[in-house]
Amino acid sequence: MKQFVVVLCAGGLLTGLIGYDTPASGQVAGDNAPVMLELPPGYRDWPLIAVAHEEGKLNDLRAILGNEIAIKAARAGTLPYPDGTIIARLAWDYHPLEESKEAFGNAQSFVAVTPKNGVQFMVKDARKYASTGGWGYIEFDDGKPSSKAMPSACFACHTTVKSRDFVFNRYAP
Amino acid sequence: MKQFVVVLCAGGLLTGLIGYDTPASGQVAGDNAPVMLELPPGYRDWPLIAVAHEEGKLNDLRAILGNEIAIKAARAGTLPYPDGTIIARLAWDYHPLEESKEAFGNAQSFVAVTPKNGVQFMVKDARKYASTGGWGYIEFDDGKPSSKAMPSACFACHTTVKSRDFVFNRYAP
Numbered sequence: 001m002k003q004f005v006v007v008l009c010a011g012g013l014l015t016g017l018i019g020y021d022t023p024a025s026g027q028v029a030g031d032n033a034p035v036m037l038e039l040p041p042g043y044r045d046w047p048l049i050a051v052a053h054e055e056g057k058l059n060d061l062r063a064i065l066g067n068e069i070a071i072k073a074a075r076a077g078t079l080p081y082p083d084g085t086i087i088a089r090l091a092w093d094y095h096p097l098e099e100s101k102e103a104f105g106n107a108q109s110f111v112a113v114t115p116k117n118g119v120q121f122m123v124k125d126a127r128k129y130a131s132t133g134g135w136g137y138i139e140f141d142d143g144k145p146s147s148k149a150m151p152s153a154c155f156a157c158h159t160t161v162k163s164r165d166f167v168f169n170r171y172a173p
Numbered sequence: 174m175k176q177f178v179v180v181l182c183a184g185g186l187l188t189g190l191i192g193y194d195t196p197a198s199g200q201v202a203g204d205n206a207p208v209m210l211e212l213p214p215g216y217r218d219w220p221l222i223a224v225a226h227e228e229g230k231l232n233d234l235r236a237i238l239g240n241e242i243a244i245k246a247a248r249a250g251t252l253p254y255p256d257g258t259i260i261a262r263l264a265w266d267y268h269p270l271e272e273s274k275e276a277f278g279n280a281q282s283f284v285a286v287t288p289k290n291g292v293q294f295m296v297k298d299a300r301k302y303a304s305t306g307g308w309g310y311i312e313f314d315d316g317k318p319s320s321k322a323m324p325s326a327c328f329a330c331h332t333t334v335k336s337r338d339f340v341f342n343r344y345a346p
Contacts, residue, residue, distance in 0.1 A: 044221075045220040047217070048238065051224050055282075056279070058281070061234075094225075099333045103333055111224075112224045157276055160276055
């Protein structure tokens with residue numbers, strides 16, 4: 001299905017979210033050191049790459065945002081993504097929109113409410129992250145690097161889309 | 174439910190999409206003249222206000238974007254929105270993500286594919302659009318103003334959220 005505008009940032013990151021234990025120390029250790037210590041400034045204002053809805057345990061509405069390098073490459077379909085690309089995945093809990101229910105007579109509108117499942121990033125540096133396909137992976141929970149989503153776990157799932165430079169999402173026109 | 178991060182741009186616009194007939198001439202006439210003749214330059218790169226999923230006849234995944242004035246007001250919860258605010262609603266058809274199905278063993282990821290239900294805008298000018306709550310409404314189909322979504326139809330539904338300056342959506346943090 002070539003026309004798919006695939007929006008999920010993270011198969012591996014999803015797996016990490018579902019199945020990973022937090023180390024007893026609460027610290028990320030060794031080669032799992034976070035690729036960033038702070039949220040990228042202004043990331044919430046980055047342009048939108050795509051949107052998605054996740055069922056199952058994740059059960060959220062989500063958006064994929066990209067920095068300038070990312071949005072340019074995503075829009076053009078450039079592969080591999082250039083170094084400097086940063087892709088962000090935001091997700092929210094969702095609920096029926098009461099006002100819409102009034103208007104339509106049934107709950108047909110479901111809207112994002114509160115942040116959920118962390119904020120996840122893929123950072124491209126072909127040399128630095130050569131062992132994980134050229135991408136560094138990180139999740140932030142409450143603004144701080146999480147110990148849950150580790151590069152190796154993320155990468156394991158992202159290999160599913162190796163032919164797309166390990167990126168699940170595609171630009172939603 | 175005060176915590177709702179309500180994302181739908183358009184109750185009225187939705188109604189317009191579902192129920193409106195195109196005039197025989199194919200032109201928008203009289204007080205239904207379009208508030209813009211062309212898509213606002215760069216609107217696709219505007220920051221994200223919120224995301225939503227619409228069931229029923231609309232059946233889409235959608236994103237609400239805002240120009241600089243809109244995003245600032247939405248983030249701060251400023252009401253009424255200042256003149257110059259432009260809010261955009263984009264929507265897409267969606268499908269299960271095949272690669273995710275492989276990874277999880279079931280279709281749990283649904284991703285935006287092709288544009289659907291037009292691109293809709295609310296434009297704030299308290300004086301110019303005084304008769305419709307200070308907002309002009311317009312839909313673009315294939316890059317051209319649509320004759321379907323007319324100000325009066327949009328406004329009729331947006332009165333449901335008069336207390337929020339006629340805006341359904343709220344900023345998704």
